[in-house]
Amino acid sequence: MGQKTLILGTRGSKLALTQSEMMAAALRAANPGLAVELKIISTKGDRILDVALSAVGDKGLFVKELEQALLDHEVDLCVHSCKDLPSVVPDGLTLAAFPERADPRDALVINAASPEGDRASASILTLPTGTVVGTSSLRRASQIRAVRPDLQLRDVRGNVDTRLRKLAEGQYEALVLASAGLDRLGFTDSTVDGPRPFTAVDASFVSLPISAEQMLPAVAQGILAIECRADDALTIGALAALDHAPSRAAALAERAFLGRLEGGCQVPIAAHATLAGDSLSLRGMVGSLDGLNVISAERTGDLSDPAAIGVALAEDLLARGAAEILAELATAKQ
Known part of the structure; x- marks a missing residue:
């Protein structure tokens, strides 16, 4: 498509950068001669880390500044975790591509050294009464309380590394995270059917995928959405190859x-x-x-x-x- 540079707006978290780099590489491969550069943009969700998401606002906490940068022509496209997106796309913007979905399931993450760490059958249903489980999701909390009202659910914020560090330090005894994030960060192997041991933040953990039958995922969990201006035919055309x-x-x-x-x-x-x-x-x-x-x-x-x-x-x-x-x-x- 000739020489052209697209500016990709991204949050600065490790997962956001990883996902954006993946999509930038795919864009370059699908469009010879295309250059893609990343521009980091801080969002409100990145800056407020000491309050539960449900208490500080609604969907859009992680995307509004990125969408404004698109509308202001500061960037040409943005890669979002689709589950973070409000259901309505702002006028002038479009979701041009949805790359192939990763594992949509949630995962129970525990310390490898915990009593459940080496048990292939460990799950939400087998955690001991009173286990402290970290999650910032009301969706997850509601479904957990429906089957295990005896567990202690506590809010946890921060990126994946931060949450895992809190688990390693004993602030929580288990976490519920998105399997897709753990896979994309290279912590876990999506091809493993069953417990997925991994090492991060100088500690050992086990990720146990939770079936969608037991815990329905968030809307569009595991899917990336690539957003651009609706009148930007060049970028929309470049993104066509990434749509699944x-x-x-x-x-x-x-x-x-x-x-x-x-x-x-x-x-x-x-x-x-x-x-x-x-x-x-x-x-x-x-x-x-x-x-x-x-x-x-x-x-x-x-x-x-x-x-x-x-x-x-x-x-x-x-x-x-x-x-x-x-x-x-x-x-x-x-």
């Missing part, structure tokens, strides 16, 4: 589900899409903060209109009691 149709369909279905429910960081909402042939199946969940009321359902439809499946599933849940849960959460937030 099945991952795009899953993202659109899950994001439409979220959009209909108008949910964000302050609401326990989860969704996970799977594809088979020409059909897409979407499971979704809305839960109360205490985990006492968790409503879930599944909807299958034609792959040609994934967003319609997401909206239909949201309507199902709203009719079955999710509307009341969301209203209670909105009232409690005020």
Whole structure:
């Protein structure tokens, strides 16, 4: 496509830089002659580290400054963890590519030296009563409380290294993290089916993937979304080779589900899409903060209109009691 330099805006965290470098390399490989340079941009979510995400704002904490940089023509594209994105894309911007999805599951991370560290069967269900589990996600907390109300859940903030260091220091006895982040950082091997031992921050850990049946992932977890200006034909064209149709369909279905429910960081909402042939199946969940009321359902439809499946599933849940849960959460937030 000739000589051209694209500026890729990215957060400065280790995971964000890793993901952005991956996409920059893929762009260069797919577009000979294209140069891609990274520009680090600090977001509000990066700067506020001592307060739970649910208490400081809604979705967009990690993306608003990046999107403003796009609108101001300071950068040409941004790589996001799709689960961090609000369901509505700002006017003038577009999600031009969804690269192939990584492992969408959550993972229970424990010290390798802990009593559960060498047990292949260790899971949320087998943790001892009173175990202190770190998570900053209301979605995870709601689902954990639904099956293990005897565990102690505590907020944990910071990047992956920071959280692992806190686990190693004994501030927590277990963490729940996204498998995709651990895989992309090179800590764990996504091809391993079962416990995944790894070393980080001078300590040894075991990552135990949690099945989507046991804990539904966040909307679009494991998917990267590459955003650019909607009128930037050159960048959109360069990104075309990175778009993965099945991952795009899953993202659109899950994001439409979220959009209909108008949910964000302050609401326990989860969704996970799977594809088979020409059909897409979407499971979704809305839960109360205490985990006492968790409503879930599944909807299958034609792959040609994934967003319609997401909206239909949201309507199902709203009719079955999710509307009341969301209203209670909105009232409690005020």
